[in-house]
Amino acid sequence: MAAVVVTSANFEAEVLKADKPVIVDFWASWCGPCKMLSPVIEDIADTEDSVKVASVNVDDEMGLASQYGISSIPTLLVFKGGQLVNQSVGVIGRDEILALAK
Amino acid sequence: MTDIIIVGAGPAGLTAAIYAQRAGRKAVVFEASVYGGQIVNTPEIENYPAIKKISGYEFAQTLYEQAKDLGAEIKMERVVGIKDGGSVKTVVTDKGEYECRAVILATGAKNRPLGLENEKALIGKGVSYCATCDGMFFRGKTVAVAGGGNTAVEDAFFLSNYCEKVYLIHRRDEFRAHEREVEKLRAKENVEFVLNKNVTALREDGGRLCAVEVTDKNTNEKQELSVAGLFVAIGQSPDNTAFENVASLADGGYIKAGEDCLTGTDGIFTAGDCRTKAVRQLTTAASDGAAAALAASGYIDSMDI
Numbered sequence: 001m002a003a004v005v006v007t008s009a010n011f012e013a014e015v016l017k018a019d020k021p022v023i024v025d026f027w028a029s030w031c032g033p034c035k036m037l038s039p040v041i042e043d044i045a046d047t048e049d050s051v052k053v054a055s056v057n058v059d060d061e062m063g064l065a066s067q068y069g070i071s072s073i074p075t076l077l078v079f080k081g082g083q084l085v086n087q088s089v090g091v092i093g094r095d096e097i098l099a100l101a102k
Numbered sequence: 103m104t105d106i107i108i109v110g111a112g113p114a115g116l117t118a119a120i121y122a123q124r125a126g127r128k129a130v131v132f133e134a135s136v137y138g139g140q141i142v143n144t145p146e147i148e149n150y151p152a153i154k155k156i157s158g159y160e161f162a163q164t165l166y167e168q169a170k171d172l173g174a175e176i177k178m179e180r181v182v183g184i185k186d187g188g189s190v191k192t193v194v195t196d197k198g199e200y201e202c203r204a205v206i207l208a209t210g211a212k213n214r215p216l217g218l219e220n221e222k223a224l225i226g227k228g229v230s231y232c233a234t235c236d237g238m239f240f241r242g243k244t245v246a247v248a249g250g251g252n253t254a255v256e257d258a259f260f261l262s263n264y265c266e267k268v269y270l271i272h273r274r275d276e277f278r279a280h281e282r283e284v285e286k287l288r289a290k291e292n293v294e295f296v297l298n299k300n301v302t303a304l305r306e307d308g309g310r311l312c313a314v315e316v317t318d319k320n321t322n323e324k325q326e327l328s329v330a331g332l333f334v335a336i337g338q339s340p341d342n343t344a345f346e347n348v349a350s351l352a353d354g355g356y357i358k359a360g361e362d363c364l365t366g367t368d369g370i371f372t373a374g375d376c377r378t379k380a381v382r383q384l385t386t387a388a389s390d391g392a393a394a395a396l397a398a399s400g401y402i403d404s405m406d407i
């Protein structure tokens with residue numbers, strides 16, 4: 001399944017109320033490193049059933065970005081049961097991303 | 103066994119891979135973070151011959167594909183050491199050990215940190231090394247830039263277009279940056295120059311940067327500036343300490359080597375920003391990549407005789 005595009009309108013339903021851990025990727029089209037992370041994120045979305053993957057375009061969703069104090073992208077946030085449990089700034093590998101959600 | 107292992111998939115390392123593959127050698131490139139190296143964050147490159155304008159991301163992506171299409175293998179592993187067994191070298195990574203005949207060190211350089219205690223913990227929480235990447239998150243806020251070179255002055259100018267106020271903190275009262283750029287910045291009403299001062303502490307509130315402490319170089323007087331962001335632009339520095347056993351380092355940690363890209367150890371070569379040189383640019387990184395790969399290939403030939 002591809003990563004779910006998340007906005008402030010569906011953030012609660014898609015992320016906070018999800019029934020499994022959610023990895024949320026904050027990105028923008030002008031951000032080179034974000035574009036390098038995207039294929040890894042999409043691959044996790046396609047192949048890992050144990051986690052849900054969501055993406056937030058910060059240009060469209062500045063509100064969500066500032067709500068979660070994002071000040072550098074790419075940033076990954078991991079939510080479990082509606083709680084923010086982990087985060088990471090910058091490009092990291094597939095294994096490290098999955099470890100965040102363990 | 104691999105012919106040539108290249109440490110670092112920046113412009114120098116990937117160019118070396120292209121030349122190695124085209125010379126009929128099997129090249130494996132190890133990369134610790136993102137292929138493409140330092141350039142991936144740059145919005146526009148306008149000084150690479152025959153390419154009028156390209157984004158850093160596109161440059162990196164194209165170079166990566168070019169190396170891969172020629173048969174180079176790129177592995178996402180950090181190299182932590184090299185064992186020199188003469189005709190066989192063992193490259194040790196965070197995931198395993200690999201044997202090869204020649205090594206090219208192309209580890210580049212990284213943004214130099216200020217070296218303050220909580221600096222690393224505040225990255226992404228107010229501390230940044232890239233104004234063009236992260237500036238937009240500070241729209242309407244007060245920020246500081248630390249540094250006195252072109253990058254610092256350009257960053258301060260860029261940020262002054264978005265931010266309420268920008269402090270430019272510099273440890274001298276003269277700038278290394280071009281005078282014209284400094285003058286342009288002086289004309290900005292929302293920019294305040296904080297000169298002869300060092301950033302000596304980062305204050306946090308709820309895990310985010312809220313202020314920086316600056317100390318006057320001459321009087322030792324301390325002062326606190328409330329800022330939501332600090333952009334550190336005090337240059338680049340290399341990290342080659344893991345390779346000291348096979349390459350001697352100059353002051354500042356750069357690998358000692360000339361245009362021939364030889365390290366002084368047989369079969370160990372170096373290329374790009376990580377070596378001692380005057381101009382650190384894409385063109386010179388690419389040039390080194392070619393020189394190092396052909397030298398490595400020639401070295402392997404000489405061993406086969």
Ligand SMILES: Cc1cc2nc3c(=O)[nH]c(=O)nc-3n(C[C@H](O)[C@H](O)[C@H](O)COP(=O)(O)OP(=O)(O)OC[C@H]3O[C@@H](n4cnc5c(N)ncnc54)[C@H](O)[C@@H]3O)c2cc1C
Pocket residue numbers: 109110111112113114115132133134135136137138139140141143144146147148149150179180181182208209210211212373374375376382383384385387
């Ligand atoms: C903001 C900015 C703008 C720039 N703009 C321009 C420009 O417009 N034009 C221009 O010509 N140049 C520009 N440059 C300079 C240019 O980016 C560098 O000269 C060039 O990237 C150097 O290439 P390199 O391969 O030597 O090193 P790097 O690009 O630093 O690449 C080295 C790679 O090695 C990896 N590495 C390091 N250690 C290890 C290890 N132990 N194991 C595995 N991998 C490792 C790093 O992660 C990195 O990916 C700019 C630089 C910056 C910072």
